[in-house]
Amino acid sequence: MKLTSKGRYAVMALADLARFDNLNPVSLRDISLRQGISLDYLEQIFSKLRKKEIVQSVRGTQGGYILSKKAKDIKLTNIFDAVDEKVKTVQCKKESKKGCNGKSTKCITHNLWDELENHINHFFEEKNLEDLIKENTERRI
Amino acid sequence: MKLTSKGRYAVMALADLARFDNLNPVSLRDISLRQGISLDYLEQIFSKLRKKEIVQSVRGTQGGYILSKKAKDIKLTNIFDAVDEKVKTVQCKKESKKGCNGKSTKCITHNLWDELENHINHFFEEKNLEDLIKENTERRI
DNA sequence: TATAAACCCGACTAAAATAGTCAAGTATCA
DNA sequence: TGATACTTGACTATTTTAGTCGGGTTTATA
Numbered sequence A, B: 001m002k003l004t005s006k007g008r009y010a011v012m013a014l015a016d017l018a019r020f021d022n023l024n025p026v027s028l029r030d031i032s033l034r035q036g037i038s039l040d041y042l043e044q045i046f047s048k049l050r051k052k053e054i055v056q057s058v059r060g061t062q063g064g065y066i067l068s069k070k071a072k073d074i075k076l077t078n079i080f081d082a083v084d085e086k087v088k089t090v091q092c093k094k095e096s097k098k099g100c101n102g103k104s105t106k107c108i109t110h111n112l113w114d115e116l117e118n119h120i121n122h123f124f125e126e127k128n129l130e131d132l133i134k135e136n137t138e139r140r141i
Numbered sequence C: 001t002a003t004a005a006a007c008c009c010g011a012c013t014a015a016a017a018t019a020g021t022c023a024a025g026t027a028t029c030a
Numbered sequence D: 001t002g003a004t005a006c007t008t009g010a011c012t013a014t015t016t017t018a019g020t021c022g023g024g025t026t027t028a029t030a
Helices: A005-020 A028-035 A039-051 A076-082 A110-126 A129-138 B005-020 B028-035 B039-051 B076-082 B110-126 B129-138
Strands: A055-058 A064-067 B055-058 B064-067
Touching (some): A005 A028, A005 A064, A005 A076, A028 A039, A028 A064, A039 A055, A039 A064, A039 A076, A076 A129, A110 B129, B005 B039, B005 B064, B005 B076, B005 B129, B028 B039, B028 B064, B039 B055, B076 B110, B076 B129
Antiparallel strands (some): B055 B064
């Protein structure tokens, strides 16, 4: 079980953005340099973030991105959702009305994975961007 | 972020085993049929479980596997460990003494992933095989 | 008004991981 | 001695990931 780069990068980039967007839009080029993430890849990620209205774009020279809402109102859940970073534990759910193994009952461990998903999602639900940058600036090395 | 089949299968198979191993060893063939998991793949998984002393093998006809300890004493952590299903969130840790981005500091989100790992591992630490089959037989559909 | 900085978009691709399969054993019971 | 079941290691197809690439369009500013 691992987190993908897309999700990690999205959070890193937004945390960076949240720190620097006080007045002017922040360009992906700057984020790319500061965070060490490929510019092309960042564009893909921000395209998704924009569609889910987490950021707004400003085109043209001196353009870039700004947060659509306050950092406090952007939960990690929202971010992961936007970039399709989902917590997937069971295959079971896919198969329409049947149970997990093609049988008519839930598989032995079905409830376990459900609980796990909830457990993880709860973590993401409780954290927002503001928490993130606060914690970080306080505990900087 | 997703759980791999290896981890899911290991837990499913052990839950199955825990239910049926009262007296005799349980063959992988039976588990394969009941749980719908490829026999060859199960063999790989049980090889690992045996090396970590979670199960014991009984060779020959009427052979199979039995649990090495009581279901109650097998935590999910142990199972995941055995089959190399780890919770990986950060790349950061790999690079020896440097920080995350090749810089000398931790990346903005480093602490977040640490917390997440702990959060998930805590879940696995608290659950054991016995919990699993109890819950399940109680709530069977 | 030309130019450069930036966003925008879709197609493509290399590498890694996953989820197996396959083949050739060895041990044990009946 | 045959059948059942574990043991081991190598091989492989598929899928996912993590990008790259090549073309745009928009807009501030010199």
